Amino acid sequence: MWDTSKDYRLMVAVKAVDLFRRALEAGGFRGQWKKKPAIQAASEIERALQSLIYSYLEPEDLAASPEMIGIDEKLKEIVDALGGEDWSRKFLDEASRDERERVEENIAKVKFFLNTIGNLRGRLMLGKIADPVIAVDIVAGEVMSVGGHPSADKLQICNVNVGGRSLKVVTNDPDVRENDRVAVALLPPQNFMGVVSEGMFLGADGVLRDVEGNPGEMPRGIPLEALNETRNLVEDFLAG
Numbered sequence: 001m002w003d004t005s006k007d008y009r010l011m012v013a014v015k016a017v018d019l020f021r022r023a024l025e026a027g028g029f030r031g032q033w034k035k036k037p038a039i040q041a042a043s044e045i046e047r048a049l050q051s052l053i054y055s056y057l058e059p060e061d062l063a064a065s066p067e068m069i070g071i072d073e074k075l076k077e078i079v080d081a082l083g084g085e086d087w088s089r090k091f092l093d094e095a096s097r098d099e100r101e102r103v104e105e106n107i108a109k110v111k112f113f114l115n116t117i118g119n120l121r122g123r124l125m126l127g128k129i130a131d132p133v134i135a136v137d138i139v140a141g142e143v144m145s146v147g148g149h150p151s152a153d154k155l156q157i158c159n160v161n162v163g164g165r166s167l168k169v170v171t172n173d174p175d176v177r178e179n180d181r182v183a184v185a186l187l188p189p190q191n192f193m194g195v196v197s198e199g200m201f202l203g204a205d206g207v208l209r210d211v212e213g214n215p216g217e218m219p220r221g222i223p224l225e226a227l228n229e230t231r232n233l234v235e236d237f238l239a240g
Contacts, residue, residue: 002058002128009123010053010062011238012135013116017046019188020113027106030094031083038081041074045117048074063124075117082110105196108189112198115186132234133227136186138202139163140213143180151193160184160199163216170197173207180209183219185230188237200233202226 004010020042024035048067057065083090088107095103119137126134141160149155149170158169158176162184169184170192176182183202190197201207204225213219 001056004053004056004062006130007053007059007062008130008132008135008234008238009120010049012234013120014046014049014053015237016113016116016188017042017049019109023106023109023113026102027091027110028095028099028103029091029106031090033083033087033090034081038078041077041081042113045071045074059124059127059129063121068121068124071117071120075114079114101191101194101196105189105191108196108198112186112188132231132238133185135234136230138183138185138218138222138227138230139216140211140219141167141182141184142215143176143178143182146176146178149193149195151195155192155195157195158201161215163214165216167198168196169199169201170195171201171207173201173203176201176207176209180207181211181213183208183211183213183222183226185233187230187233200230202230204228 021039024039048071052062052065052067055062055065062068079085079087088111091103091107092100115137123134123137139162141162143158144161144166145159147157149157154172156171156174156176158171160167160169160182167184167186184199185202186199202222204223208222208226211219212221
């Protein structure tokens with residue numbers, strides 16, 4: 001019997017719902033979208049997740065459960081309520097210069113929620129894994145550009161291709177270069193002095209820069225020690 005009450009995937013998913021609701025309340029999102037239906041659908045996702053947490057089903061059975069089917073349907077309703085597939089661009093277009101930083105941060109939180117819930121089934125299909133790193137997606141990526149942080153000399157801002165979309169990652173590793181093949185943990189976004197990072201590069205003594213795997217797919221051959229900081233940050237997210 002699998003102890004679903006201690007499954008990191010489900011615990012982080014519940015926290016992601018709360019992060020999503022708070023992002024909508026504080027987001028400063030303008031334009032034509034439907035806040036109330038989006039929050040209502042998120043609450044229904046949360047109820048389904050709570051049911052799964054106390055189900056004690058095997059991970060593969062969780063993935064195939066009626067609750068997961070309902071969660072996927074509610075996620076589609078949320079995207080529609082936000083304004084469709086290009087919802088984030090619309091919110092950015094409507095934001096004033098003074099609002100832009102806050103709007104970007106809350107958009108990143110919404111994206112974290114959508115990704116965490118949207119890919120929950122795939123992570124459950126990986127089976128019985130009692131490790132915090134299983135709670136978030138870890139994907140291979142390719143660094144498309146690297147630039148300096150406007151307010152911190154020791155930080156770099158990287159745009160990373162993770163398969164059909166790009167992520168912004170802030171790093172303190174000065175050796176990261178364009179075209180590096182990296183591994184990215186899609187963690188709750190962090191604001192580094194006005195620049196929002198949507199993930200973290202894996203690494204132990206510096207960022208891994210020759211990672212195997214196509215952008216957007218699970219990377220291969222990652223050393224265990226490169227996952228330690230991801231474990232810590234997932235635990236911190238749950239504790240917060």
